[in-house]
Structures are given as structure tokens and as C-alpha cells.
Amino acid sequence: MSLRAAVLGHPISHSKSPALHMAAYAKLGADIGYTAIDVTEESLPAFMESVRAEPGWRGLSVTMPLKKAMVREVDEVRGVAQVLGVINTVVFESEGESGRRVGYNTDVAGIVNALRNAGAVEAPAAVVLGGGGTAAAAVAALQELGARSVAVYVRDTGRAAEARAAASGLAMEITVRPISEAVAALAGADVVISTLPPRAADGMAAELEALGTATDGVLLDVAYDPWPSRIAAAWESRGGTVVAGLEMLLYQAVEQVRYFTGRDDAASAEVIDVMCDAVGAPRRVY
Incomplete structure (x- = not known):
């Protein structure tokens, strides 16, 4: 019997997850099919x-707007997802009515590996743009990198509940400020993680270009279409290193493939190479 996995979200037709997963399963010789399924928050239950x-279900990848809602649909939440209250991975541990569905968050590992492979320093002075579910994962990733505090910039300081909850659960210091004040903070940051939608940071990019100061920091922009984003181009023009969200997507998918196949060699260089080729991601040391 062919096994099954899928990515859920709305909209979902743009997702690169099927290309990533299918390339990995082909390389591993794993008989798992993987598709994209459009599911809204209302239709999720x-x-x-x-x-x-x-x-035959092995697992689900979960993207927007379902990452928080999925917590209510699983039998158990493990690892850092317990603290974040945000799930991007569901593993089917057994089948049928008695089967268990376990939720994880591999976004944290995806961010950590993407940043480390780009040369991010340990214990960075860190800035996060946006305050939602991906920002919560960013806060956890920054703590894993050794950051003791994080500055979060949002359009509405009253709507950063997920980032605040993550910092509280991790006992990490957080400041939440209006996004209109972000550019000055970006200039001195070692690591910047933008969790904003595509083009939402274009205005900040123009301000960043006008600063004219250099940086040796790393910017991870979780948006990867269009690429380079304007803020990524502005950051790179100042001498900084940029990481596309495509690399975060790649590294979190590696962890999902490990869960869905039960094989540690899913993280081998050979598997990562074919996943990079499948979506045009740059190869870095994993």
C-alpha cells in the first residue's frame, strides 16, 4: 500500500513543499505520495x-492559516510546539480510530539551520518583524542561537500575542514596538528575521537604503516569492548576508521527512542536495 502525506493550507497552490518532499522520498526510495490540499480554518476539523x-497516512505539513488551529486537532503536542502553541507538522503514529496524531514544530529547526548555515553569530542582537505564529518560532530559534532577548516590531503592538506567549514560555526577554520604529533597530542587529508577507517590508527597505551604513549581519526573509525581496536586496547592498525563506522551508522539510519516514538519513547531504535542486535553493553546509 502506498503511504500518504500532504501539506495543508489556504491558499496552497503556490506551495513548494510537494517538490521538496517528493524529491526526498524518491532519493530515499520511500513509497510515500505527497500532495497539496486546500483546507481553510473552518474546514479543518x-x-x-x-x-x-x-x-496509509504518515503525516501532514501545516501552513497558514492552520498552524494554531491544528493544536486542537491532534492527540498530543511534543517538543517546543508545546511552548509555542503552534504546529506545522502532524505525525500519524498509528492508523484507525485508536491511532495517535502528534503535533510538532519544525519551523524552529528550519530557522536555526538556515541562520547557522549562513554564518549567523551566536548570542546575536536580534530583531523580528511581525508577531504571529512564525514570529513565535523565530523567538524560539533565536533563543537556541543564544540570544537572551529579542525586539519584535509589529504594525499593531496589541496584536503580538503569539510572539509574546512564546517569549513568556521560554523565559526570554521581549520588547514589542511599532514597526514604524524598526529601521533604526535593523541597522544594529546581528540577525533580523522578517515574518512579514511578501512586499510588506518594501517601505522599510527604502529607509534602509537611505541609511547608507554597512552591516555584517544576517537577514532571513521568510517570504521567498518574489525573490530577492526589496528588503533583502537593500540588506545585501549594505554588505549583509541574506537568506530566503526557501532555505527555512527546505530545512524544516528535512525534519518533516525524518518524522514521516522514520529515517535519520533523511538529513544526509545527498538528500538535501536533491531537495535543493527540486526548488532551486542554494546549497549550504548542513
Whole structure:
């Protein structure tokens, strides 16, 4: 019987996850099919109920807007996802009515590996743009890199609940400021993680270009289409290193493939190479 996995979200037709996963399974010789399924937050409970009775499911990748809602649909949450309250991975540990669905967050590992492979310093002075679910994962990733505090910049300081909750659960110092004040903070940061939607940081990019000061920091822009984003181009023009969200997507997918196949060699250089080729991501040391 062919096994199944999928990425869920809305909209989902743009997702590169099927290309990443299918390349990995082909290299590993794993008989797992992987598709993209459009699921809204409203339709998620019915979808999760339907798959419980379908044989062959190994796992689900979860993207916006379902990462928080999925917490209510699993039987157990493990690892850092317990603190964050945000899930991007569901593993089916067994099938049928008695089967367990376990939630994880591999976004944290994806961010950490993407930043480390780009040369980010340990214990960085860190800035996060945005305050939602991906920002929560960014806060956890920055703590793993040794940061003791993080400055979060959002459009509405009253709407950074997920980032605040993550920092509280991790006992990490956080400051939340209006995004209109972000550019001055970017200039002195070792690591910047933008979790904003595509083009949302274009205005900041123009201000950053006008500063004219150099940086040797690393910017991870989780948006990867279009690429380079304007803020990435502005950062690179100042001498900084830029990392596309495509690399974060790649490294979090590596962890998902490990969960779905049960194989540690999913993180081998050979598998990562074919995943890079599948989506045009640059090869870095993993």
C-alpha cells in the first residue's frame, strides 16, 4: 500500500513543499505520495476527522492559516510546539480510530539551520518583524542561537500575542514596538528575521537604503516569492548576508521527512542536495 502525506493550507497552490518532499522520498526510495490540499480554518476539523479513517497516512505539513488551529486537532503536542502553541507538522503514529496524531514544530529547526548555515553569530542582537505564529518560532530559534532577548516590531503592538506567549514560555526577554520604529533597530542587529508577507517590508527597505551604513549581519526573509525581496536586496547592498525563506522551508522539510519516514538519513547531504535542486535553493553546509 502506498503511504500518504500532504501539506495543508489556504491558499496552497503556490506551495513548494510537494517538490521538496517528493524529491526526498524518491532519493530515499520511500513509497510515500505527497500532495497539496486546500483546507481553510473552518474546514479543518472535518478534514482531520475524515483522514482518521483513511489508511496509509504518515503525516501532514501545516501552513497558514492552520498552524494554531491544528493544536486542537491532534492527540498530543511534543517538543517546543508545546511552548509555542503552534504546529506545522502532524505525525500519524498509528492508523484507525485508536491511532495517535502528534503535533510538532519544525519551523524552529528550519530557522536555526538556515541562520547557522549562513554564518549567523551566536548570542546575536536580534530583531523580528511581525508577531504571529512564525514570529513565535523565530523567538524560539533565536533563543537556541543564544540570544537572551529579542525586539519584535509589529504594525499593531496589541496584536503580538503569539510572539509574546512564546517569549513568556521560554523565559526570554521581549520588547514589542511599532514597526514604524524598526529601521533604526535593523541597522544594529546581528540577525533580523522578517515574518512579514511578501512586499510588506518594501517601505522599510527604502529607509534602509537611505541609511547608507554597512552591516555584517544576517537577514532571513521568510517570504521567498518574489525573490530577492526589496528588503533583502537593500540588506545585501549594505554588505549583509541574506537568506530566503526557501532555505527555512527546505530545512524544516528535512525534519518533516525524518518524522514521516522514520529515517535519520533523511538529513544526509545527498538528500538535501536533491531537495535543493527540486526548488532551486542554494546549497549550504548542513
